[in-house]
Amino acid sequence: MLKAGLVVKNTGRPHYLQIADDLREQIRRGDLAPGAALPSTRELAAAYGASLSVVKLAVGVLRTEGLVIGQQGKGVFVRDGDESPADELSELRAAVRELSERVARVEAALSDRLS
Template sequence: MVKNTGRPGYLQIADDLRDQIRRGTLAPGEALPSTAQLATAYDASLSVVKLAVGVLRNEGLVIGQQGKGVFVREDAAPAPPASDELAEIRATLRDLSARLERVESKLADE
């Protein structure tokens, strides 16, 4: 269901569907539910659902087949390993710590 968070509904739906693809709940080659089914499931309009599916299409996670539906691509990229994300966060924290240390040093000198 789309929540009133300030984030557009179509992005919330795209996030949820993307997560299902990444987790394998929606497997490669599997059809997404119809636009009408998704609209009912997310309590959203057809146009909002179409925008969400368009986002996934632009990301290369799904592909539409005229008259058949929208399917998870066989080569949909898996979720990045958590260790890569964690390493990136750690590097950012090290950079911020070094910057903060320089600022504190300058303030102490003044």
Template sequence: MVEKTGRPGYLQIADDLRSQIRTGALPPGGALPSTAQLCQRYDVSTSVVKAAISVLRTEGLIIGQQGKGVFVREGVAPAAEEPASSEVMEQLAQMRSVLADLGDRIADLEQAVFQERKRAR
């Protein structure tokens, strides 16, 4: 069911279907549920489901076959494992360090500039 979060329903549905594709719950070559089934599952209108399908089609995750249905595009691999959280945390720590260094350098420059102005007065 689509939640009332402020995020459009069609995007919530696209997110859910995308997640199913990435995890392999909807495998490459596999058919998506029919529009009627998706409408019932998410308790939305046909236009909302069609908008979600359009998003996934634009992203290249699915392909429609006239009269047959909508299928997960072949060659769409499940998402690779996320980098280890320690690796991500290390990258964030490095970025914070660089930003702190830049902040210190800017503070030093500002101090030097403003001291020069005080002396000039």
């Protein structure tokens, strides 16, 4: 788990990238295992001595890299290594296609009723 008092060094590298580097390394080592929730933004900010916006940028880097995934209202989780972003995109496209077909059927049924 995350150690308290982690320090972001004054290396000239933006703080959010240093935080992303540290979290990425924790994921690589298995300290943050697949499926594990990242600490909250507030907890990360306290641990790194950073602002909430800097932590959000760091987590955003990890999302872009496909290492973590956010679940609305639940948190941010380490992505399962077996799951690739391309696989997830394919699943999302299939779900959108299915929903579009269902909406079209509902609209057709409502149109028939109103005619």
